[in-house]
Amino acid sequence: MRRPSESPARVDNDRRLTPVVIIGSGPAGLLLGHLLRAQGIECLIIERQTRDYVQNRIRAGVLETTTTDLLHRLGLDARLNAEGMVEHGFNLATDDRMIRIDLAALTGRNVTVYGQTEVTRDLIAAAPERGLEIVFEARNVAIHDIDGDTPSVSWTQDGVSHHVHCAFVAGCDGFHGPARAAIGEGPTFERAYPFGWLGILADVPPCHPELIYANTQDGFALASMRSPVRSRYYIQVPLTDRLEDWPEARVWDELDRRFAPLADHAVTRGPALQLSIAPLRSYVFETMRRGRLFLAGDAAHIVPPTGAKGLNLAASDVSYLADALIAAISRGDTVGIDGYQARALTRIWKAERFSWYLTKLMHRFPEDGAFEHRMQVAELDYVAESGAMQTAIAENYVGLPL
Structure with missing residues (x-):
């Protein structure tokens, strides 16, 4: 029986060639699907998880202008415009000092606080009226014949088997999905960090009107928000820590200690909506194309969340990929698909560099000593005094041009 919220999948006895099959219904796959449908190109999204699971995943919440521009262009920005919090700056802090990076003054642009969860919900809700088909709860997804003309x-x-033929496959299915595995071997670059982020989400007002990235004597801390009444906090913890080690009262005590010298007012406490520990890593898989299979988003790269680049980098990937696929399908022009990997990797490595830079600058690494900390302090001194440094940070934070 068909689920009311889903479109029927094309099965093997329907031999029409679908131009694009997209694996994964996270923001990358959904944005790509909407960009293709806006140009009249038929596509199908295949998703392993349930619709409820996809729509309720808690993820990032800072959108670059490059990402919000895509949503504006697609006309999928009603809730973003109504509920998104435009941030004209953010703060780097150490000890009791704050350095405000004035994004608006330095770049003429801003970022918008609007949760990835909300972006995903908006994109899924708009799918039926845009003719974008999504199959949820697809098991045993496999990709075939990517080196041929019709993968x-x-x-x-x-319990029913389905099989659809297409011109191109887009792997937007994350690090563990089948698309990256189908590519096979390729140049891989990785940096695992020796700590994790303990995050808490609660319906309490934020302690400061703008984000604070803090390098404290107890380690990194981030004060952010999802709305004027919902806050998202993170603290650096050892990789050996478990959630059982961190009852909510201890989390709030630690946040109080790390932000007391910095924030506008004390951290407001409340029941946790979510409590989690996530490791940090930098990862790039440089083979983003094999034959007619293309990777985008976390399937090809992962960034530490310090620079707020994960979702935004996925959005830039699919912007490039959509342009390339539209040209190939509509006009037979393959220049874009042939150049997709090089074009995407240029921006990916710049985002990786910025995320790595902020991670190195704002965290206490267990192998570092007094000298390394003084280097961090010296770097922050330079940022505080140099308009050029602040501009470079601001340009990267709001998003480099596509």
Whole structure:
């Protein structure tokens, strides 16, 4: 039986060639699907998880102007415009000192606080009226014949096998999805960090009107928000720590200690909506294309969340990929698809560099000593005194041009 919220999948006895099959219904896959449908190109999104699971995943919340521009262009910005919090600056802090990076003055642009969860919900809600088909709960997804002219994707749903042929496959299915595995071997670059982020989400007002990235004697801390009445906080913890080690009262005590000298007012406490510990890593898989299969988003790269680049980098990938696929399908022009990997990697490595830079600057690394900390302090002194440094940071934070 078809689920009311989903479109029927094309099965093997329907031999029409679908121009694009997209694996994964996170923001990358959904944005790509909407960009293609806006140009009249038929596509199908295949998703392993349930619709409820996808729509309720808690993820990042800072959108670059490059990402909000895509949503404006697609006309999928009603809730973003009504609920998004435009931030004209953010803060780097150490000890009891704050350095405000004035994004608006330095770049003429800003960032918008609007949760990835909300972006995903908006994109899924708009799919039926835009003719964007999404199949949820697709099991055993496999990609076939990517080196030929007509690759295909197979899956099972409710015990029934499905198989669709297409011109191109876009792997937007994350690090553990089948698309990256289908590419095979390729140049891989990785940096695992020796700590994690303990995050808490609560319906309490933020302690400061703008984000604070703090390098404190107890380690990194981030004060951010999802709305004027919902806050998202993170603190640096050892990789050996477990959630059982951090009852909510201890989390709030630690946040009080790290932000007391910095924030506008004390951290407001409240019941946790979510409590989690996530490791940090930098990762790039440089083979983003094999034959007619293309990777985008976390399937090809992961950044530490310090620079707020994960979702935004996925958005730039699919912007490039959409342009390339539209040209190939509509006009037979393959220049874009042939150049996609090089074009995407240029921006990916710049985002990786910025995320790595902020991570190195704002965290206490267990192997570092007094000298390394003084280097961090010296760097922050230079940022505080140099308009050029602040401009460079601001340009990267709001998003480099596509």
